Amino acid sequence: xxxxxxxxxxxxxxxxxxxxxxxxxxxxxxxxxxxxxxxxxxxxxxxxxxxxxxxxxxxxxxxxxxxxxxxxxxxxxxxxxxxxxxxxxxxxxxxxxxxxxxxxxxxxxxxxx
Amino acid sequence: xxxxxxxxxxxxxxxxxxxxxxxxxxxxxxxxxxxxxxxxxxxxxxxxxxxxxxxxxxxxxxxxxxxxxxxxxxxxxxxxxxxxxxxxxxxxxxxxxxxxxxxxxxxxxxxxxxx
Numbered sequence: 001x002x003x004x005x006x007x008x009x010x011x012x013x014x015x016x017x018x019x020x021x022x023x024x025x026x027x028x029x030x031x032x033x034x035x036x037x038x039x040x041x042x043x044x045x046x047x048x049x050x051x052x053x054x055x056x057x058x059x060x061x062x063x064x065x066x067x068x069x070x071x072x073x074x075x076x077x078x079x080x081x082x083x084x085x086x087x088x089x090x091x092x093x094x095x096x097x098x099x100x101x102x103x104x105x106x107x108x109x110x111x112x113x
Numbered sequence: 114x115x116x117x118x119x120x121x122x123x124x125x126x127x128x129x130x131x132x133x134x135x136x137x138x139x140x141x142x143x144x145x146x147x148x149x150x151x152x153x154x155x156x157x158x159x160x161x162x163x164x165x166x167x168x169x170x171x172x173x174x175x176x177x178x179x180x181x182x183x184x185x186x187x188x189x190x191x192x193x194x195x196x197x198x199x200x201x202x203x204x205x206x207x208x209x210x211x212x213x214x215x216x217x218x219x220x221x222x223x224x225x226x227x228x
Contacts, residue, residue, distance in 0.1 A: 043117070088156065090156075
């Protein structure tokens with residue numbers, strides 16, 4: 001079983017829709033949870049950063065963490081074609097910070113104009 | 114503020130050769146981490162350097178090595194290249210103040226192709 005599971009997609013939705021992206025994980029020691037956006041031929045860009053369980057909102061983006069279910073989500077409201085990218089979840093803290101970030105393989109999102 | 118700069122952007126090498134990749138972190142950042150990204154395995158942690166010392170290492174063979182200079186710039190070296198080393202190599206920088214709660218900022222990567 002992989003430490004972090006993420007549906008690779010592609011996930012295709014019409015412009016303006018609410019997008020829900022998810023990851024599940026197996027290691028309950030993870031404490032920090034991140035979402036990165038990666039455009040083709042670019043490095044990952046940090047979108048959201050949360051600690052432990054709860055919600056965090058930043059503009060059109062909302063990150064949710066449910067540690068009891070080992071499940072994290074990223075919601076994108078009023079989706080735009082420019083949101084089309086690969087979204088990677090990442091986690092930290094299992095090894096006291098010694099193991100680097102553990103990433104999901106990413107979900108490829110397509111926003112249709 | 115300039116971001117993380119990686120050079121070169123693209124490299125083509127043949128099996129058995131060695132390669133050196135370079136990374137300049139964000140000004141003021143003292144920690145540099147390296148990751149390998151492939152379609153099959155996703156992003157995997159290679160190693161992290163802080164103040165010229167390797168602070169942590171992932172599960173990669175000894176052919177993968179790195180170093181960091183006093184100005185925080187870092188290089189990564191892969192010796193005796195194999196076909197499976199073809200990947201996007203990403204460098205990330207952070208302030209390095211703590212082991213946890215560090216936000217990583219990535220460069221655009223070096224795309225290495227091994228023929």
